[in-house]
Amino acid sequence: MHIPKLCLRPWRWRSHRQISFSLLLTISLTTLLVPPSLAQTPSIPSPSSAPLELDLLTKPKDYVITANTIHPERLTVPSLWWAQQNSEKKLLDNWIAYPASDKEPARVDLIVNQQIWSLLEYVERYDFVNRLGSAARNFGYNVRVFNYQKEPLATYTCNFNTSPALCTIQTTVKNKIGLQRSL
Numbered sequence: 001m002h003i004p005k006l007c008l009r010p011w012r013w014r015s016h017r018q019i020s021f022s023l024l025l026t027i028s029l030t031t032l033l034v035p036p037s038l039a040q041t042p043s044i045p046s047p048s049s050a051p052l053e054l055d056l057l058t059k060p061k062d063y064v065i066t067a068n069t070i071h072p073e074r075l076t077v078p079s080l081w082w083a084q085q086n087s088e089k090k091l092l093d094n095w096i097a098y099p100a101s102d103k104e105p106a107r108v109d110l111i112v113n114q115q116i117w118s119l120l121e122y123v124e125r126y127d128f129v130n131r132l133g134s135a136a137r138n139f140g141y142n143v144r145v146f147n148y149q150k151e152p153l154a155t156y157t158c159n160f161n162t163s164p165a166l167c168t169i170q171t172t173v174k175n176k177i178g179l180q181r182s183l
Helices: 010-033 081-085 114-119 122-137
Strands: 092-098 107-112 142-146 152-159 166-174 180-182
Touching: 107 114, 122 142, 122 152, 122 166
Parallel strands: 107 142
Antiparallel strands: 092 107, 142 152, 152 166, 166 180
16 A cells, blocks of 8 residues: 655745745844834934023013913914913913024923922923923924023924924933933
8 A cells, every 4th residue: 555645845835934934033023123223214303402591581582482472463373371271280380482593493492380390200291391392393393391590301302304293302300319310
């Protein structure tokens, strides 16, 4: 009696299967291991390094908008009054909005109540910056957060040349001995 072999060339079937598995594994590992720097993602610009100009709160110039600026004929842009009214425990005290210039994109400098800011947990601060940053982003503005001592507390910076805009949040955290570090 002759018993036929079920698979005369088992290596072909295994080889094809092994190649498929190897290819899948290679693609998966390559996707996971390729550093983001090699990807073709547009970069997000650094936050503005211009100094905070608190004197503009009391002596505003024509080109800036503050929480006290009201345009008599149309909506004042950026409009952050609603966000200010809804901020936790009156955290947002004031802001200065600068229109875009040849040197820098449009930005809003938020001035927060330092006492309330210091009581917030990291997640609450992040949420605040994200909500106000999103509101300002809708008007084409980046955001920086300061206290009245002109200390930078956080930024919300976007690349508006992409659709949708790519944005990042950076915060500064003081440790228990008062040293600052950026996250």
